[in-house]
Structure formats: C-alpha cells, structure tokens
Amino acid sequence: NAGVTQTPKFQVLKTGQSMTLQCAQDMNHEYMSWYRQDPGMGLRLIHYSVGAGITDQGEVPNGYNVSRSTTEDFPLRLLSAAPSQTSVYFCASRRDSLTYGYTFGSGTRLTVV
C-alpha cells in the first residue's frame, strides 16, 4: 500500500512548454484533488474529482486540465507553462463523501523559467 504517489518530484520547464504531473493512489479512494502551494501561503485547490469520469474546477483552475479515466489515476496537465505556475503541487485523495481528511502525496516541485 503506497498511498498517494506523485511523479516527478522535481521538474524545470521553459515558458510555453506543456507537461503532465502524475498522481496515483492505491487505496481505492473516490475523491482526488490537486493543490498548489506557494511560499507563505496555504494550499489552494486547482481541480478535484469525486469519482472516475467526474472532474470539476477548484479556486485556481486556469492553465490546468485534469481527467479521471480510472479510480487510481488523476493526472494534472499544464497546457502552456508560465512562470506564475512555479510552485509545489500536491495531489491528495480521500475515501468518500463521508471522509473529510485527505491523504497527501509528497509533492512535485515545478519551476518555470
């Protein structure tokens, strides 16, 4: 049982490049979310999913896409990277609608130059 696994751990992109941050969980959790964490700030919700095939926007969705084709995987796509997207990205999952607390991955540190 690995929990929530994120890859890569570090990534440097040039402005305008695209890439996908991977997130996988092996706990059969229904809910998955992506957060970004910037210095001196709390985590902000980018996108979330309440189950396979269902996704929705969080508070800072612009510039990001997600999909949820399986229960296990919830990739985050940066369409055209911008320096403002330099951040640490965390994927999180929770079991179901009756479980509030999330289990977090270890994060992906992204730098856009």
Added chain:
Amino acid sequence: GENVGLHLPTLSVQEGDNSIINCAYSNSASDYFIWYKQESGKGPQFIIDIRSNMDKRQGQRVTVLLNKTVKHLSLQIAATQPGDSAVYFCAENYMEYGNKLVFGAGTILRVKS
C-alpha cells in the same frame, strides 16, 4: 469571503515545553476542521480533526480546541519534541468544491534543544 488565518507565523519553544498554535476562521458554516503537519520536502500529514459539534478533542500529545463563538481553533502539543518542528496548517471544510479544505497560511514551529 474565505479566510482561515493564523495569528503567529513563527513559534519557537523549548524542548519539553507545551506549544499552542492558533488559527482563526471566518466561515461559521464550516462543519469540520483539521490540523496538518508539514515537514520540509514532504506533503501535509494529518494530525487531528474536530467536528463543529465538539469543542475539544484529544489525541496522543495533541489537543484541538474549537471556540465557535469567536471562530477560533487551536492546536496544543504537550512536551514538544525536536521532531515536532514543522509547519502546521489548520484547514476548514467547505461543502462546496466536493468538501474542499480551505487552508490557512501556516505556522512554523521551531523546537529548541
């Protein structure tokens, strides 16, 4: 608007002393609160939670107090240890965004040996 904030950005305590980390929230409709611990280079780790129908909950060396009258949450750590050094976040649960967690900016806890 949404506001989960912390009174003290940095707290330094002597090893063995008790620590108290405070948090203010603004959404009186929030029904659930969580404290997370984040060590350097890692994702947030669940510490303890409390529902809005409670005013106190105890765990191992940790206690969370909830004062709904003044919208205040605190985390008490007994006999603070060097391993407790980390950033601590409070988060409140919003029913919108699939039970979104709204995070505060965090408090740095430094334990002096």
